[in-house]
Amino acid sequence: MVRLRGFKERTIVRDAVKALEGVRFKRVDSEIVEITRACGRILAEDIIAKYNVPHFDRSAVDGYAVVAEDTFGANLNNPVMLKIVGEVEMGEEPIEMSRGTAVRVSTGSALPKGANAVVMLEYTKEVGEFVEIYRPVVPFENVSREGEDIKAGEVVLKAGEILQPQDIGVLASLGYAKVKVLKKPRVVIISTGNELVEIGEELEVGKVVNSNAYMLFCALKMYNCEPSVYGIVRDDFDELKKAIIQALSVGDCVITTGGTSVGKGDLVPEVVKEIGKIVFHGISIKPGMPTGLGVIDGKPVLMLSGFPVACLIGFELIFPHVLAKLTGVRVVKRRGEGVKAKLKRRIPSKAGVRTFARVIYKDGFAEPLMTSGSGILTSMVRANGIVVVPEEKEGFEEGEEVNVVLVRDLIEEVT
């Protein structure tokens, strides 16, 4: 009754994670990629605005560009008459105008030279070559000023952020065709066990297909890693040692399956002990008890059970912590998930309209962003959540509990 030695120590999960966090792992390198390939990747540089956004004064509404001073005193009974001297559509270069005149503009049009405000269409009426202005505007009313959204030199995105589609849009707006991101961690999968055969090989009695490698390959891709498969290694100390050393030479991390529970053919921890250090081996979980972690030359070796379910559960429990150490970024919650939050400020909305308010979620609170217009780029990178006000409500009150849908991964920095 003694052949099975049994695990001397089964670490509880909390202690295993603590031990893991105490180890220094080599961080993955960075690389420069095209922005179309950067989504979901971890930003490895601060993004600094190369120019002002907008880079010209532009109209924030459809209407007439004017000299504000011309409109003072205008009202419904005494409209101001201005001569229409032209039109600037979106994308067109601005024309010049002077006092006493007006120019037709659309939302986004460059403000004509000489103009300093825009009167909304609703408060005007064209009469022949003239336009009647029914309401005064102050200087720069209805104008998005150059640099109002982003000032040249401003840090728009910080290193460590996980890039979202909206960030890619902002990068494009700022003229970035490429961006520096962390490399995808290269993870090499080693399958151990004399019983394993590859798909397509003859499945003799006693053999099983090496399915864990395929399963982990896919799971690793879901974590935005770059998996590769070393293949099957027999239960032999020297072969296994050779395999692990070779895998470590190309990978940021090695994952083994099989050969970790205590028994005759369970050699992986022995090899790790010889050429590196065991961080923990044997956790008090079920299934997945033989899960272990080692470190060799600053690189993690995650040792998983050969049994598929135990393998996947051990992986899902430990790998995210390993990944956080490799990248310096821990994902706390994923984009698309919902969190409850208390509103820091009222969100107004119109009955009958479903309103999507951008908020900054932090520690159980949601702070609505003060934004004007739907084109404001900074709000897209500053907000990490959306509060949806349904049609039947007229906004949410300060202090009210709301559901925040995350529009970016919630992350924590890892040392």
Add this chain to the structure above:
Amino acid sequence: MVRLRGFKERTIVRDAVKALEGVRFKRVDSEIVEITRACGRILAEDIIAKYNVPHFDRSAVDGYAVVAEDTFGANLNNPVMLKIVGEVEMGEEPIEMSRGTAVRVSTGSALPKGANAVVMLEYTKEVGEFVEIYRPVVPFENVSREGEDIKAGEVVLKAGEILQPQDIGVLASLGYAKVKVLKKPRVVIISTGNELVEIGEELEVGKVVNSNAYMLFCALKMYNCEPSVYGIVRDDFDELKKAIIQALSVGDCVITTGGTSVGKGDLVPEVVKEIGKIVFHGISIKPGMPTGLGVIDGKPVLMLSGFPVACLIGFELIFPHVLAKLTGVRVVKRRGEGVKAKLKRRIPSKAGVRTFARVIYKDGFAEPLMTSGSGILTSMVRANGIVVVPEEKEGFEEGEEVNVVLVRDLIEEVT
């Protein structure tokens, strides 16, 4: 005060979605891919087991293979003595044995020919060439029978499932190197607007970078689509018509940005009206009001605002519904998300051990799977969630509310 016609109708979201669901769209085709590339893809065929799993009787424990009848009457005071005639390790071919003998086996070893049960190591002791058996076993005790997990011919995964890492493992186990999945929907992005320039082009006053195309490209990849970029089209009816027709010839879906709010340069809906049908145009949401959907030759044309935030919000609101129609599968909740559920049956667990119980979640209830051992493949494809029993608890009671972590996407079939 009349130049801006305004939207005659702003459909409320519910009605817009209903209108969308009433349209028939062409489904995407299927293709055969390697299983390492199939994760996250939609299965397009039923997966049928090619052979029994396990495909041989195997030991479920470490111990001694015996003829059950030899052990009858054994107890601590009167052990049965059997001659050890060999050993079968995992992966080895089974040897032959006869009554009165025993063979050393490990978990997963093929059962020796002639044996019909395994005595656990704990109830044995080796004495020279013999082993003392302290407890009787009945026929097939501690044996996983051939086909116990999966029977040849059984449907293991149904068409329409979104393939998860565990499914890929099961496919490998069943000898599938390739699998038939739906093609990734090809979505062509057309950017409209005279104000747009590409990254790197000179950003004159009045111009803005075509950032929406990059943003949508990335967002579409997150939805497992195959995006492509048509490029910038000027605000010209004929050019736009040509672009949409060309995009439809290569795409399963077309997305346009800009040119959808009612104004001079807003031509997209006009083009769609001429060569197809408008499903809706103008939704009562903020931002994103000008969002619209058309259908041309059974293919959806999603019309989005040119303003980045409105563009993304319109996309996230409507595109998932379009995608569900293109694929026949609607994702209700994502893998990794948590849902509350009432337990249909008790989950037992040992204090001090964190237990991961596989459950089937449905309509607010979680049914724990009856499984033995961590290698049971079918449990991996049948379970869609995990209930974690923390170390300080001894299981959860029937009827108790628990948190289920989804291990596969919750889906609905779409007609």
